[in-house]
Amino acid sequence: MRTRLALLARLALAAFMASPAGALPGSVSIDLGSPRPYAFNEATVRCADGLSERARLVGTGLDGASFLLFEAEFGYADTVSARYYAWPGLSALEFEGFDGDGSPVTAAVRLHAAGFVSGGDPDASELSSLGFPFRQAPLGRPPRAVGEDGLSALAPEAAARVAASELFAAGRRPFPLAALSLWAVAFVAAAAARWKRGPSGGLRAVGAPGREREPAPLASEAWLTRAAIASAVFAIALIAAGPAPAALYSLRLPSATGSGSGRALAKTERLAGGYRSVSWESAAGAEAPGAPGLAFIGVRSPLSAAVPLEALLRYDRIRFKRPPLVALDSSGRAVLAPGRFAMAWGVYD
Amino acid sequence: MTKRLHPLAAAAIVVPLLAAAIILPSGLDEAVPPAIAGGAALAWAALVAVAAGWGASGTGAALAAAMPFCAYALSAFSPAPAWPWLAAFAAAAFAAFATAAAFESRKETAKDGGKASGGLGSGVAIALGLVPGLAVASLAGPLAGAAVSVLYASIAALASRRRR
Numbered sequence: 012m013r014t015r016l017a018l019l020a021r022l023a024l025a026a027f028m029a030s031p032a033g034a035l036p037g038s039v040s041i042d043l044g045s046p047r048p049y050a051f052n053e054a055t056v057r058c059a060d061g062l063s064e065r066a067r068l069v070g071t072g073l074d075g076a077s078f079l080l081f082e083a084e085f086g087y088a089d090t091v092s093a094r095y096y097a098w099p100g101l102s103a104l105e106f107e108g109f110d111g112d113g114s115p116v117t118a119a120v121r122l123h124a125a126g127f128v129s130g131g132d133p134d135a136s137e138l139s140s141l142g143f144p145f146r147q148a149p150l151g152r153p154p155r156a157v158g159e160d161g162l163s164a165l166a167p168e169a170a171a172r173v174a175a176s177e178l179f180a181a182g183r184r185p186f187p188l189a190a191l192s193l194w195a196v197a198f199v200a201a202a203a204a205r206w207k208r209g210p211s212g213g214l215r216a217v218g219a220p221g222r223e224r225e226p227a228p229l230a231s232e233a234w235l236t237r238a239a240i241a242s243a244v245f246a247i248a249l250i251a252a253g254p255a256p257a258a259l260y261s262l263r264l265p266s267a268t269g270s271g272s273g274r275a276l277a278k279t280e281r282l283a284g285g286y287r288s289v290s291w292e293s294a295a296g297a298e299a300p301g302a303p304g305l306a307f308i309g310v311r312s313p314l315s316a317a318v319p320l321e322a323l324l325r326y327d328r329i330r331f332k333r334p335p336l337v338a339l340d341s342s343g344r345a346v347l348a349p350g351r352f353a354m355a356w357g358v359y360d
Numbered sequence: 361m362t363k364r365l366h367p368l369a370a371a372a373i374v375v376p377l378l379a380a381a382i383i384l385p386s387g388l389d390e391a392v393p394p395a396i397a398g399g400a401a402l403a404w405a406a407l408v409a410v411a412a413g414w415g416a417s418g419t420g421a422a423l424a425a426a427m428p429f430c431a432y433a434l435s436a437f438s439p440a441p442a443w444p445w446l447a448a449f450a451a452a453a454f455a456a457f458a459t460a461a462a463f464e465s466r467k468e469t470a471k472d473g474g475k476a477s478g479g480l481g482s483g484v485a486i487a488l489g490l491v492p493g494l495a496v497a498s499l500a501g502p503l504a505g506a507a508v509s510v511l512y513a514s515i516a517a518l519a520s521r522r523r524r
Contacts, residue, residue: 146389148385149385180385181387181388182386184386187381187386187435188381188382191378191381191428191429194374195375198370198373198374199367199370199374201370202366202367202369202370203370206365206366235420235421238420238421238425239420239424242424245427246427246430246450247431249428249435250435252435253435254436254437255387258387311389313389313390313391314438349439351389351390
């Protein structure tokens with residue numbers, strides 16, 4: 012009898028383990044494809060029970076440092092295509108998420124086992140040798156053009172320093188500053204108008220003769236109410252104007268052989284989707300967008316995930332100072348997540 | 361000595377805030393927490409009001425003058441949705457005004473008939489009005505902070521009215 016009960020218990024346990032609800036973390040698979048260093052790659056994550064809620068991809072370097080590389084929230088999906096940035100020192104990827112039943116699942120994969128080649132590429136070697144400048148955010152407006160002669164005489168890192176401290180500036184937005192100036196002028200003018208009217212106009216002197224025990228207010232209730240309403244109107248207008256759009260800056264470095272030509276690197280600015288693309292390049296570079304070359308890139312997106320990965324696909328290789336986090340926007344497009352100002356070197360094919 | 365809202369005093373509140381808005385770029389490299397981004401303008405206005413020894417009405421005017429700057433800073437520099445935080449700051453400013461008014465009415469009804477405005481007490485009253493709502497907003501969310509500030513302002517207004 013006891014043997015039969017034990018057998019039944021084993022059968023019940025086996026049935027439970029085989030059921031979808033009892034799926035183990037091992038049922039998640041990660042297909043890395045052919046990952047390349049200094050590039051955005053795609054990993055396809057599958058789970059027998061589907062995936063739900065949230066997906067995260069964490070990369071661990073050879074030095075043990077971990078970076079969150081991909082994060083997305085969704086309802087349910089059979090597979091998740093996670094875009095992630097790979098650098099030569101990336102050794103392992105770990106997936107964290109939930110299966111279709113909401114149970115947490117994890118999976119890890121080693122990149123070198125998937126054919127990840129971290130060295131040997133001349134572009135990658137060139138990028139590895141470049142350093143990043145210290146950035147002190149410029150306060151003024153960026154210039155419309157810079158002389159190519161001066162930049163081509165500089166080493167790439169020195170040119171990057173010029174770009175980071177002079178060219179990659181957020182600039183000014185006219186509407187909020189105009190609204191704030193108008194508000195400041197209006198407030199001071201209103202105070203001046205009441206001041207001119209004197210104590211009878213409601214601005215009575217504190218401590219005036221005979222009024223020591225009933226001090227006068229600095230502003231009457233009616234004046235305060237009007238000021239509060241006007242203040243609210245301006246505040247709402249300023250909030251409605253929204254933040255400055257995210258920006259993707261790039262400086263295409265002039266080749267050393269082109270020095271002395273006297274040309275200028277012209278600024279090209281356009282609003283693309285939810286971000287502003289600002290690039291400096293010479294007329295020759297603009298005429299031949301596919302020509303090989305080196306670029307210094309800056310991404311300013313502290314408040315919103317707005318710069319899509321597609322905007323960076325023009326670079327064959329791209330080396331970020333710090334591995335960026337990729338997120339999905341509301342339309343499912345892969346974008347750089349909001350964060351600190353990011354700097355990168357890019358190589359054109 | 362007369363204490364009135366002189367145009368220069370009004371300029372002392374708004375001109376430095378406007379200068380800061382012009383000097384700073386329209387977007388920073390890194391996001392600033394909303395309590396700091398929006399709180400800086402209100403803190404400046406409260407500081408000027410306390411230093412100048414203005415009473416509740418002067419404090420109210422100063423805080424009203426700073427609110428558009430607060431809204432701009434929230435929108436430009438803070439990653440959180442700006443609307444709830446604007447509500448939290450507006451409610452906190454109102455609570456500070458109500459607390460300052462309650463403090464002023466307490467001094468008016470005092471037997472010695474002391475000065476109604478200014479001094480450390482006024483500064484403490486303004487801080488007591490501003491801080492609770494903003495602290496709750498930072499810890500539990502801006503709308504919770506706004507609710508606390510409104511409650512606080514109601515209690516202060518009730519206390520002020522009962523004294524009168």
